Amino acid sequence: MVLSPAASGPPAGDGTGEHTPLLSVDRLVVRYGAAVALDDVSLEVGRGEMVALIGANGAGKTTLLNTLSGIITASSGAISCRGRLAHVPEGRELFPDLCVDDNLRLGAWKAASRDPADVYELFPKLRDLARRRAGYLSGGEQQMVAIGRALMAKPDLLAIDELSQGLAPNVVQEIGRYLVRLNADAGLSVLLVEQNARLALELCSRAYVLETGRIAAEGPSSHLKEQPAVQRAYLGGHVAT
Amino acid sequence: MSALVQYLITGISQGFLLALLATGFVVIYRVTKVVNFAQGAFVVFGGFITYSLLGAGVPQGVSEVLAVLASAAIGLVFGAVTILGKMTPTASLITTIGLAILSEAVAMLVWGTVPLTFSGLSGHDLHIAGIFVQPQYLLLIGASIVVLLVLWLVLERTYVGKGMTACASNPYAARLSGINVKAMGLLSFAIGGALGGVGGVLITPLFPITYDSDVNLAILGFAAAIVGWLTNPGLALAGGLAFGVSEELVAGYWSDANQTAVALALMIVLLLWQSHRRQQVEKLV
Numbered sequence: 001m002v003l004s005p006a007a008s009g010p011p012a013g014d015g016t017g018e019h020t021p022l023l024s025v026d027r028l029v030v031r032y033g034a035a036v037a038l039d040d041v042s043l044e045v046g047r048g049e050m051v052a053l054i055g056a057n058g059a060g061k062t063t064l065l066n067t068l069s070g071i072i073t074a075s076s077g078a079i080s081c082r083g084r085l086a087h088v089p090e091g092r093e094l095f096p097d098l099c100v101d102d103n104l105r106l107g108a109w110k111a112a113s114r115d116p117a118d119v120y121e122l123f124p125k126l127r128d129l130a131r132r133r134a135g136y137l138s139g140g141e142q143q144m145v146a147i148g149r150a151l152m153a154k155p156d157l158l159a160i161d162e163l164s165q166g167l168a169p170n171v172v173q174e175i176g177r178y179l180v181r182l183n184a185d186a187g188l189s190v191l192l193v194e195q196n197a198r199l200a201l202e203l204c205s206r207a208y209v210l211e212t213g214r215i216a217a218e219g220p221s222s223h224l225k226e227q228p229a230v231q232r233a234y235l236g237g238h239v240a241t
Numbered sequence: 242m243s244a245l246v247q248y249l250i251t252g253i254s255q256g257f258l259l260a261l262l263a264t265g266f267v268v269i270y271r272v273t274k275v276v277n278f279a280q281g282a283f284v285v286f287g288g289f290i291t292y293s294l295l296g297a298g299v300p301q302g303v304s305e306v307l308a309v310l311a312s313a314a315i316g317l318v319f320g321a322v323t324i325l326g327k328m329t330p331t332a333s334l335i336t337t338i339g340l341a342i343l344s345e346a347v348a349m350l351v352w353g354t355v356p357l358t359f360s361g362l363s364g365h366d367l368h369i370a371g372i373f374v375q376p377q378y379l380l381l382i383g384a385s386i387v388v389l390l391v392l393w394l395v396l397e398r399t400y401v402g403k404g405m406t407a408c409a410s411n412p413y414a415a416r417l418s419g420i421n422v423k424a425m426g427l428l429s430f431a432i433g434g435a436l437g438g439v440g441g442v443l444i445t446p447l448f449p450i451t452y453d454s455d456v457n458l459a460i461l462g463f464a465a466a467i468v469g470w471l472t473n474p475g476l477a478l479a480g481g482l483a484f485g486v487s488e489e490l491v492a493g494y495w496s497d498a499n500q501t502a503v504a505l506a507l508m509i510v511l512l513l514w515q516s517h518r519r520q521q522v523e524k525l526v
Contacts, residue, residue: 069416069417071413071416071417086417087417089413089414089417093411093413093414093417094411094414095406095407095410095411095414095415096410096411097406097410098403098406098407098410102403105400105403106403106404106407106415106418106420107418109404109418109419109420110419114400149418150417153418153419
């Protein structure tokens with residue numbers, strides 16, 4: 001799969017992490033009863049940065065995003081977000097009986113403007129589907145609606161959970177290009193949570209590896225791709241160049 | 242023939258009362274997943290509060306509006322008790338039964354056990370298809386249609402209404418979109434209270450109500466709501482009309498004592514049929 005950011009303009013992040021952190025998570029612990037879902041997790045996302053969080057099923061990625069969104073309460077630790085965060089949930093989670101336009105407008109519940117013109121400009125295909133019920137869309141179209149709905153909140157940071165889940169590779173590639181363009185043109189920060197490590201490391205300049213609730217590795221994507229442990233666990237033993 | 246017309250008009254007006262109740266069940270259930278068995282209490286409070294305000298010399302229209310607002314406020318309080326904690330839907334359902342019993346106790350303490358009524362729409366009876374009809378019956382039908390139409394417009398055409406639909410459809414996504422799902426739940430209880438209050442204001446001039454009238458009303462309203470699986474207001478309206486008319490026909494041609502039993506038997510048949518249909522659909526899927 002080719003998802004070179006260079007094809008659509010490079011991500012704004014420089015891979016060093018030396019930004020004013022837009023999001024900073026400090027020693028976060030989340031428990032479900034006796035089970036520890038997140039254990040001492042710390043991470044940062046700078047302004048205009050695209051950061052990946054990769055990990056296997058059950059590593060705690062979705063728990064982390066739900067904690068950032070306030071759906072789950074942390075047991076301890078601190079979260080500081082110096083801007084608006086919008087969350088694109090795993091599985092899209094649209095309002096299936098409402099049309100595309102309504103789905104988008106509901107994303108602006110707390111925003112000043114409910115006009116989805118910017119989203120239609122980004123995803124022209126959605127303009128033609130505006131009156132169609134979201135439940136009748138293809139997976140790729142639903143993912144565009146989910147991202148568009150989150151963008152309606154005018155976020156500074158877009159947290160996307162499993163962008164590629166259930167989508168054909170060419171659709172993932174298309175949506176990935178949109179994200180890279182948003183990042184480059186609008187300076188939108190992105191926290192991309194993915195099982196598909198290859199995709200995440202191609203799209204994002206920096207990444208964290210989450211394993212059983214703990215950060216196991218972090219650094220520029222180019223460095224992580226070279227680490228044998230990351231290659232073995234997430235990249236099928238080799239890196240495509 | 243004239244008897245049939247009489248039964249139909251009475252049945253349709255009863256049906257719209259049940260439709261108001263059923264719609265209350267549906268609006269609350271869709272947003273909160275709570276079956277509110279205190280729905281009948283809103284009718285009783287609506288009627289009793291209007292009665293007291295009229296007794297205090299408040300003009301009729303003002304009394305009726307205040308009674309509906311008071312019922313909405315009672316709905317809000319019931320909602321707060323039911324959904325602001327961390328109860329399961331089953332615990333919430335039991336809580337609403339408790340609230341219904343508490344409401345009866347309060348109504349009995351305040352208004353006593355004697356059936357109460359007040360004058361409704363004044364004017365001569367209307368001559369329709371060979372029978373005389375009290376204007377209040379037509380008011381009940383007309384006002385219910387207007388109220389249900391306004392509610393439909395609010396839910397389908399306004400941003401807040403779509404927010405409520407979003408909460409009903411996917412509460413998790415609604416929260417992520419910044420919608421306060423609990424607040425929407427409270428709003429749904431207030432709407433349920435107002436719908437019951439409207440029913441109480443409209444029905445009390447036709448049928449005197451007592452502190453315990455809520456039980457029968459809640460059961461029949463629930464039966465009508467079940468026709469729409471507690472989620473479809475259109476089918477709940479149809480269910481209300483079906484139960485209202487069938488009750489009156491049974492009472493007219495057979496016996497008053499059997500009208501509720503027949504309506505509930507009809508509900509059971511509908512439930513079995515719907516369950517059978519659902520199983521067939523699941524097999525196909």
